Amino acid sequence: MSIRIAVLDTDSGFVTVLARRAEAAGWHLSQKTGPVPPRDLVAMKLNALLVDPAVLGDEAWDYLERVSSMLPDLGLVVCTSRSTVAQRVKGLRLGVDDWMTKPCHPEEAIARLEAVSRRRRRGRQEHEAAPLAVGEMEIRPDRFQAFVGDEALDLTRREFELLYLLAEERGQVLEREQIYQRVWGYAMAHGDRSVDVFVRKLRKKLEGLSPSWTYIHTHFGIGYRFDPEPAGILAEELRPAPEPAAEPVPDAESDSQSVHGAFTSG
């Protein structure tokens, strides 16, 4: 899979040479001559961004900081003509991944962009196309779908990605921020409820085809945990003693507490 990068620079000579090298390497490169809103960067699905802070004007630091915090997975490389150690340190601290000084050899720029992109990718891909069997459902990455028997859940892309992520981390409680970061690819805005909404959609579809299982558990104040559980065990845990009760023991309360509260409110 080829690397996608964008260059924010007005030095057309530099960019042209770079573009030629990038093309030779089979990369996709797009040039911009002014700051691109982080939102748009998201849509570009970049692996790395090469910036000359000169084109950003006063808000250069601010821009770099916003980009790096909103797109933590994006490789961010600065290439500028003059800079002091203090500036470089500041930039690297802010979230810049690499800082080059002009004039720089385009081959080296390409190599550094590649190194930065590689780092970002290493953590991610290991698993691919490995179907997951969870409960009475099968999740097939090759189809971007999940099936119960031979019936498809009819998931949209986001729904599938969310489900797959949760299922991969089965048993672990994932915080909303983490989920959003990994499924949407950028930082979650404060107050965003998208994760909740998609969990509801998933639960609905799961309920439709696999009503006797519970898959997604809510952890109040934290996030969600995926763990397929047949409906049976719930009943068992709630009723260890199938006695209509002859004594008014206050057990009922602490019992229901430990079953509900911790794992699921739904």
Place this chain on the structure above:
Amino acid sequence: MSIRIAVLDTDSGFVTVLARRAEAAGWHLSQKTGPVPPRDLVAMKLNALLVDPAVLGDEAWDYLERVSSMLPDLGLVVCTSRSTVAQRVKGLRLGVDDWMTKPCHPEEAIARLEAVSRRRRRGRQEHEAAPLAVGEMEIRPDRFQAFVGDEALDLTRREFELLYLLAEERGQVLEREQIYQRVWGYAMAHGDRSVDVFVRKLRKKLEGLSPSWTYIHTHFGIGYRFDPEPAGILAEELRPAPEPAAEPVPDAESDSQSVHGAFTSG
């Protein structure tokens, strides 16, 4: 959590300066003067490795390649006195994450190592989150829960964070202000009793699932200390005179009180 790095370099001046900065930043730094087998690097649990290829001799390229392929999660940074573009490109291509030229400012070296480590951590799980075994309970950060056997304590988020903090600092007396600051994230208002209230909730839940242990001890006028202790030793300390009493004293209450008292004095 602090960063762990190793430096492979014989330039003692450079390394000394670097070590000073690293220490100031709270990092763990170890110096080596020759190639360290990748196997040993694994054991060192490093975030990043800073190398001067000069100390590696002929097998420098080979070594860099082996390290980067065997430890894909390790940040690999080269710092060398002279290098050509071709060398830098070659290095970056075969897995080096960043390449600096000597003389380089130690502050910048630190910043680049930090950048590389940060990038490395992003893709991974945010926190390693090793489970803590305390008394007959297990605290599992991956579930935001504590368990006794396979029974969950049913902790809320705040409760869990408080318990985890206390358990991490096991044996230490923590002041209320400190606790509040670290769990709530901001300064405690004068007269706020939240910490006390949550300690009570924790004690109640702990008592429910692990009645024969005492976990949280009160230090009058100061704060709390976490230290799991089985009931046995308590009985001994409390029992200079083994009189079961013949009066209808509300045992439960006075008993639990004196428990706290016993430790308070220590």
Place this chain on the structure above:
DNA sequence: GCAGCTGTGAAAATCCTGTGAACGCAGGGG
């Protein structure tokens, strides 16, 4: 015994999640 702290239970205030529906956007077909 007094003043100051801590334990306790419950009420009050706050925050969080589930839910249904509206909105905007992009692509396909008419």
Place this chain on the structure above:
DNA sequence: CCCCTGCGTTCACAGGATTTTCACAGCTGC
């Protein structure tokens, strides 16, 4: 070119769960 449909995002609200606050009673240390 316009309409329709599918999808993702945003909103507002209701019902609960959780956290904070209070008033009081029981200890501590002097």
